[in-house]
Each structure stands twice: as structure tokens, then as C-alpha cells.
Amino acid sequence: xxxxxxxxxxxxxxxxxxxxxxxxxxxxxxxxxxxxxxxxxxxxxxxxxxxxxxxxxxxxxxxxxxxxxxxxxxxxxxxxxxxxxxxxxxxxxxxxxxxxxxxxxxxxxxxxxxxxxxxxxxxxxxxxxxxxxxxxxxxxxxxxxxxxxxxxxxxxxxxxxxxxxxxxxxxxxxxxxxxxxxxxxxxxxxxxxxxxxxxxxxxxxxxxxxxxxxxxxxxxxxxxxxxxxxxxxxxxxxxxxxxxxxxxxxxxxxxxxxxxxxxxxxxxxxxxxxxxxxxxxxxxxxxxxxxxxxxxxxxxxxxxxxxxxxxxxxxxxxxxxxxxxxxxxxxxxxxxxxxxxxxxxxxxxxxxxxxxxxxxxxxxxxxxxxxxxxxxxxxxxxxxxxxxxxxxxxxxxxxxxxxxxxxxxxxxxxxxxxxxxxxxxxxxxxxxxxxxxxxxxxxxxxxxxxxxxxxxxxxx
Numbered sequence: 001x002x003x004x005x006x007x008x009x010x011x012x013x014x015x016x017x018x019x020x021x022x023x024x025x026x027x028x029x030x031x032x033x034x035x036x037x038x039x040x041x042x043x044x045x046x047x048x049x050x051x052x053x054x055x056x057x058x059x060x061x062x063x064x065x066x067x068x069x070x071x072x073x074x075x076x077x078x079x080x081x082x083x084x085x086x087x088x089x090x091x092x093x094x095x096x097x098x099x100x101x102x103x104x105x106x107x108x109x110x111x112x113x114x115x116x117x118x119x120x121x122x123x124x125x126x127x128x129x130x131x132x133x134x135x136x137x138x139x140x141x142x143x144x145x146x147x148x149x150x151x152x153x154x155x156x157x158x159x160x161x162x163x164x165x166x167x168x169x170x171x172x173x174x175x176x177x178x179x180x181x182x183x184x185x186x187x188x189x190x191x192x193x194x195x196x197x198x199x200x201x202x203x204x205x206x207x208x209x210x211x212x213x214x215x216x217x218x219x220x221x222x223x224x225x226x227x228x229x230x231x232x233x234x235x236x237x238x239x240x241x242x243x244x245x246x247x248x249x250x251x252x253x254x255x256x257x258x259x260x261x262x263x264x265x266x267x268x269x270x271x272x273x274x275x276x277x278x279x280x281x282x283x284x285x286x287x288x289x290x291x292x293x294x295x296x297x298x299x300x301x302x303x304x305x306x307x308x309x310x311x312x313x314x315x316x317x318x319x320x321x322x323x324x325x326x327x328x329x330x331x332x333x334x335x336x337x338x339x340x341x342x343x344x345x346x347x348x349x350x351x352x353x354x355x356x357x358x359x360x361x362x363x364x365x366x367x368x369x370x371x372x373x374x375x376x377x378x379x380x381x382x383x384x385x386x387x388x389x390x391x392x393x394x395x396x397x398x399x400x401x402x403x404x405x406x407x408x409x410x411x412x413x414x415x416x417x418x419x420x421x422x423x424x425x426x427x428x429x430x431x432x433x434x435x436x437x438x439x440x441x442x443x444x445x446x447x448x449x450x451x452x453x454x455x456x457x458x459x460x
Contacts, residue, residue: 005031005138008124010116010281013040015310015323016144017099019331024109026335031136032109033116033126038100041146041312042320044092045166050189052091053169054352056084057193061354064196079197081174088169112136118284121304140306142330143286143294144323145277147312152181152272155241160250162242163269165190171267175199179252179265181239182272183210185351188226190269192353195231202232202263204254209235211351215363217378217398218412222357225394242268276313289315298341300330317347348426350419355381355395358422361410361429362400373403377435377458381415384451392416397455399425399435406434417448424449435459 006028009016017039020032037044060079066072103111114128123137149164151157163171165186178194180187183205195201203210203226209219210233223233234256241253245264252263276292287295287303293315300308308330311323325345332338351357367374378398381387395414402409408429413422428438439456443449 002123002135002137003031005029005110005136007031007140007142008033008136008138009142009144010124011035011040011144011146011277011311011313012038012099012103012111013144013146013311013323014042014320015327016040016142017103018324019142019144019310019327020109021102021106022327022331023335024106028108028140030109031112031138032103033112033114033124033136035113035115037096038103038111039096040144040323043095043099045169047320048095049088049092049169050165050186050193051352052088053084054189054193054354056087057196058354061196081197082172084197085170085172115280117280117282118286119282121285122306140308140334142308142310143278143281143283143302143313144310145281145313147274147276147318149270150273150275151270154239156243157270160242160244160268162250163267165269165271168267168269175265175267177202177265178267178269179204179250179263180269180271182270183207183233183235184212184271184273187269187271188222188353189351190271191231192226192229195229200232202234202265204237204239204252204263205233205235206238207235211357213363214357214359215365215398215412217396218357218414221395221414222353225353225355274312274318276315278313291315298343299333300326300342317349319347319349321349322347346426346430348422350422352419355392355415356413356418358413358415358418358420359411360422360426361408363410363412364398364400367400367409372409374409375401375403375459377401377455379451379455379458383454384415384448385446386448386451387416389446390416397421397451399455401435401456401459406436408433408435408438415448421448421452425452 007023007030009020009032012032012034020030024030063077112126114126116124116126119125126134174197177200180191180203183203191201191203210223211219237254237256239252239254243251245251250265250268254261278288278292285304289295294309294313296302296309296314310326312318329340332340348360378396381395382393387393397413399411400409411425435456438452
């Protein structure tokens with residue numbers, strides 16, 4: 001027997017879960033199907049656990065810095081890795097249970113644990129975790145199945161015990177030497193964290209620079225920051241083969257500038273990209289692109305009327321806040337009858353290294369490639385009062401400004417608390433402020449936001 005719903009959401013990520021709750025409260029009979037845990041990647045093996053581990057590593061770093069200062073005497077300190085993981089597990093459990101409780105307490109919303117596959121355009125079969133097979137149908141279906149780590153085609157990779165961003169969160173022992181393939185956001189965040197906790201860290205990247213999507217000055221500065229912490233970064237380097245030594249160590253056969261070498265490590269993290277979870281749900285009629293991502297219009301609807309995609313599975317910037325904004329757009333249009341879209345939405349993001357990288361809008365490279373008439377304002381953090389006070393003067397604040405309209409096109413902040421400051425600038429950009437408007441704002445002293453004044457004064 002096929003059970004009829006008004007709406008079915010496949011996947012309980014940070015877009016699907018609030019959408020299911022809001023739809024049910026609006027009177028839609030709703031089913032939320034989840035394969036494993038409520039909360040999606042963010043809560044269970046992404047943002048929340050990784051940033052909790054990073055916070056532990058940052059505390060260790062602050063203690064280390066204090067021990068090197070003449071102002072403090074700190075002897076015999078050491079990080080207890082097992083306690084870091086224990087706290088991470090507790091934090092994840094808190095978030096997961098909170099999300100699950102919110103779903104279960106919502107009337108008109110059924111939470112079904114199991115694997116969903118399409119049998120028709122508007123019908124799915126769920127193989128539940130209790131062994132049942134359920135048939136569900138609804139005129140509205142929302143695909144929120146996310147993405148997973150992509151495993152590169154490297155000779156011997158299946159013969160070594162590699163980690164992805166999921167498994168590395170579950171380690172019970174600190175790696176002696178962590179080899180990381182890829183130099184994107186996940187790689188640098190976790191690489192720095194594990195180095196601070198005591199692991200040797202080597203990062204291997206096939207491209208000429210780390211952080212391929214960022215400006216050259218960001219790449220260079222971040223490389224210098226990480227290398228000062230004794231992280232080895234090998235760019236323009238290919239891994240030809242992976243194998244195990246006689247001591248069960250992982251051996252990477254690399255090539256750099258036509259020179260071959262071997263790297264031996266206790267652990268290896270594969271962080272070379274992600275792929276969408278569309279191949280395992282047997283999409284019926286829904287169009288996907290060459291990468292497997294669901295194709296959507298600017299209202300997030302697929303080519304099948306009434307079927308939508310939310311978050312990472314649809315491609316584009318893969319951030320939790322994007323998925324959450326997707327949900328708000330869909331809900332506003334369907335229930336509140338508004339006219340919202342993804343067109344020209346301003347997407348901020350942050351890489352939680354130390355210092356952080358906060359980004360919004362265009363990079364300088366993008367402005368240049370579009371032939372815009374722009375100028376650049378750049379303030380070294382050694383000239384920012386709050387950074388000097390905090391003794392965290394690495395990095396810079398950089399903004400791209402249109403010379404004609406005086407509008408702010410984008411910014412890259414590589415500095416202390418960059419994620420918080422970039423949000424201030426994002427709101428100014430959303431409001432249509434010119435750089436002069438921000439330059440003349442009165443900010444509290446001494447704050448990092450106050451440095452926005454100094455940053456834009458550099459244009460005059």
C-alpha cells in the first residue's frame with residue numbers, strides 16, 4: 001500500500017530538517033526520510049565536530065604561546081587527544097538529539113529512518129532500518145541528500161586504510177604523521193588542528209597553489225602561516241601510487257617537478273573533493289549534470305514540477321548556511337507565496353584556520369577576469385589596533401571596490417575573527433552601502449570591525 005503525503009523530504013540536513021518542520025506546522029502532512037542521523041553532514045561529521053576539534057587545538061596553541069611568553073610560566077602541559085574527541089562526541093550528540101527532538105515533537109511530521117530510492121517521479125520506496133519496505137508518494141518532493149567525499153583514482157588506494165573527513169573525526173589515537181591529499185578548506189583546517197595537537201602534517205596538492213579558488217595573495221599568506229607551524233606543503237605534486245610498508249605504514253609514491261620520492265605516514269586523509277549523493281537514490285526523471293548534481297532553476301525546482309533540491313546535492317557552494325537559505329527560499333515561495341530566488345544572492349563563507357579566512361562577493365581575480373573598473377584596499381593586520389592588542393597580527397583585510405559606483409564588490413579577510421567581521425561587511429553590501437558609507441561609520445573601539453574604517457580610508 002502506498003502512503004500519501006503532502007510533502008516528502010529525503011535527507012535531514014540543515015535545509016531539509018527545518019523545511020519539514022515548517023511545512024508540517026503550516027498544515028502539510030510531511031515525511032522526513034533519513035538514512036542514519038538527523039542533522040546531516042554539518043552536525044554529525046562536518047561543521048560541528050570539526051570546529052569542536054579545532055577549538056581544542058586552538059586552546060592548546062594558546063597555552064603554547066603563553067608558555068613562550070615572558071608574562072606566563074606554563075610547565076608540563078599536554079593536550080589529551082582522547083578528551084578532545086570525547087568533548088566532540090558530546091557536542092555532536094547534543095546537536096543531534098536537539099534536532100531529532102524538534103522533529104519528533106512536530107505534529108503532522110513523520111520521521112522515517114531508512115534508505116530512500118525513487119520508483120516513480122513522485123513516489124519513493126524506503127528500506128527502513130527496522131527491515132520494512134514502505135511506499136510513499138507526495139506532490140511535493142525535496143531532495144536533500146547532500147554529498148560525500150570523492151575518492152580519487154590512485155593506484156593502490158583500496159589497499160591502504162585511508163581516512164576521509166568522516167573517519168578522521170572518529171580517531172581514538174592522535175596520528176604520528178598525517179598525510180593529507182588536497183589543499184582545500186577541509187585540508188587546511190584539519191591539517192593545522194592536528195599539527196597543533198602534536199601530529200606531523202604533510203599536505204600534498206596537485207595544483208600550483210593551495211586554496212585554488214582564492215586570490216594569489218591569500219594563497220601565499222596562508223602558506224606562510226601554515227609553514228611557520230612546521231606543516232609541510234607540497235604543491236604541484238602528484239600521488240602516483242599508495243602502498244603499505246612492511247611495518248604497515250602508508251607509503252605515498254609522489255612526483256614533483258618530474259622528481260619521484262616517497263612519503264611515509266601513519267595516517268592518510270583523502271580530501272580532494274566531494275561528490276553528490278544522487279547515484280544511490282535512483283532518481284526518476286530528475287535531470288542531473290555531468291558531475292551528478294541535480295539541476296535546478298533559481299527557485300530550486302528541478303525539471304520535474306513539484307520536485308526541488310536543497311543544499312550540496314544541487315551543486316554550487318557547499319555550505320550549511322547555503323542549504324538553510326535554500327529552505328527559506330522554498331518555504332517563502334510555496335507557503336507564503338513570495339517571489340524569492342537564488343539569483344544574485346550574496347554568499348559568505350569562512351575557513352576556520354587560525355587566523356580565519358572570511359570571504360564574501362568577488363575575488364580580485366574574478367573582478368579582473370570580468371574586466372571591471374575596480375580598485376583594491378588592503379590593510380595588514382599589524383596596523384589594526386585590536387590585532388596588535390591581541391598579539392594576532394598575521395594576515396590582512398582586503399576589499400574590492402567598483403571605481404565608478406563606489407560599491408563594494410567583495411572582500412577577503414585573512415585575520416583574527418574574520419568570519420565575524422566579514423558578516424559586518426556583508427550586511428553593508430546587502431544594504432547597498434558604498435565603501436565611503438562604511439568608511440564613515442562609527443564602530444566601537446577597539447574592535448576588529450573598527451578596522452573597516454582604516455581599510456576603506458586607504459582608497460582615498
